Amino acid sequence: MTDDARRIEGNGPWPHTMRLQRFLARAGVASRRGSENLMTAGRVSVNGVVVCELGTKIDVDRDVVEVDGMHVSWPAEAVYLMLHKPSGYLTTMSDPQGRPTVAELVPCDRYPGLFPVGRLDMDTTGLLLFTTDGDLGQALLHPSRHVEKTYLALVDGSMSDQELEPLRKGIVLDDGPCQPARCSLLETVPPDAGCSFKRVRGTSLVEIDIHEGRKNQVKRMLGAVHHPVLELHRPAFGPLRLNGLASGSWRELERAELDALRECSCTVKKQATENNR
Incomplete structure (x- = not known):
């Protein structure tokens, strides 16, 4: 068995390993559940090998991960920002019909892997959270109890x-x-x-x-x-x-806001665990 094959199975000698779906979520590709869907659809490869099995572990520092042929990098630091969404924009990062999307309003080029947490209807305005932190996004949208x-x-x-x-x-x-x-x-x-x-x-x-x-x-x-x-x-x-953020504008979260958001996500996780007992 090759070194690459051993790493894909999670038996390699390198310590920085994690489940592939968690890596994809942390890299901002999608939520944890969305990352699992990408894997089962055969859209994810590790070192050139398509990986469909959930729970597969990779070495973050050495394995090469691709989604639809595009290289996925481990983010140096997660990004968190809010957008004051105006009416007339779809909450998606791309639209095959060419309609306006929120991706046009946030700095996607500066922050690869940025995605919206949840959604607002096209004609709905207001606060929309974006991040490259798939774990936090998953926690905030946990199906057992969403954030208020x-x-x-x-x-x-x-x-x-x-x-x-x-x-x-x-x-x-x-x-x-x-x-x-x-x-x-x-x-x-x-x-x-x-x-x-x-x-x-x-x-x-x-x-x-x-x-x-x-x-x-x-x-x-x-x-x-x-x-x-x-x-x-x-x-x-x-x-x-929003606190005065103009329509169509975005800003990064302040430290106190991020701390409060993380505390909120931990509460969601705790409640979900208690509900499943």
Whole structure:
């Protein structure tokens, strides 16, 4: 057996080894689950050998890893930044139809492997987190309990507080019951929210906090109580706030923000472990 083959099997003499899907996630290729999907699809090779078996270990310093023929490098230092996403951009790094994507708004050339954590609909604005740290991205989006996200929704119709009760109790959608949401009616948009909704007669402004991340969840929740969403904005993701960041602009996270985000991700991991006992 060659040295390369032994390293692929994880039996080599070098100490800096890890599972291939973890390496891909840490390199910012995709989340841990996304990296596993790339492997099982036969898109990942190590030293020229396609590797489909989950759990395969590699030597980070010596093995050559490629995805779709493109070399994957171990990042010197992970990057974390937030974008104030404007309307009209898809939350994806590329689009085969040539539509505008958030990749056009962040420094992908400067930070290879940058990817969005979660998504916002094309017409939804607000805070979108980007990183090259696949492990953190995976923790923040763990399916058992997502990080709290705050939304402001301008909805059709004059809404009463009583109409929000089904959302607070956990409304049932076509894909199952939602976790209880914290929500309230607002008279005006908070000054630091970063949006400029214009309320007119016959509309209402709702603030809603959710922990899940289903597709179009907030829109579907409010639609289920007969108040369709006209505009939707996310001013906060976990401990992160836009705090005056202009629409279409990005900035790197400050140390305190990153520490708070990591603490939040550790809480998610702990809760997930307890839920699986």
